Amino acid sequence: MIGRRRPGRDRGSFTAEFAAGLPALILLLLAGLTAVVAVTAKGQCVDAAREGALAGSRGEPAAVAAGRVAPAGADVEVDEGEETVTAVVRARVSLLGAHLPVITVTGRAVAAREPALVDGGVS
Known part of the structure; x- marks a missing residue:
């Protein structure tokens, strides 16, 4: 004959497992959010570098053009x-909060100068 489980023997086990797993779940969520922020900053850096390189190839101030699109503090x-x-834009992204190490994302773009600027305007 198999003994029956007494009701109440596992009382509180869900609470203990939840309390043990909750910090890991929060850490995973923060890591995911940090990855999203880093990918977004990387895209902004690439866009800013492209904008700066294109502006510089046309004879405009490249750093100003890149600075308009770059993330804050880049x-x-x-x-x-x-x-x-060649324009290079670097931005720092905090990992899981302000007091932990940061990663640096970089965007780089190269553009050829316009022919009129290379040849001195002679066609």
Whole structure:
């Protein structure tokens, strides 16, 4: 004969399991949110670098154009060569809060100068 379970022997086990699993669930949620923020910042950096490189290729101020699109607090570097303009935008993203380490996302774009600017306007 198999013994029957007494009612109430498992009382409180769900609460204990929930209390043990809740911190892991919150940590997973914060990690997911951080990943979304990092991917969004990466997209903004790429867009800003592209905008800066294109503006520089047309003879406009590249850093100003990139700064308009870049995330807040991003660093913009522009390297203007003879035939190309390279823009690099870097932004820092906090991991799981303000007091933990940060990751840096980078966007980089290169654009060829307009022919009129390379040749000095001679066609």
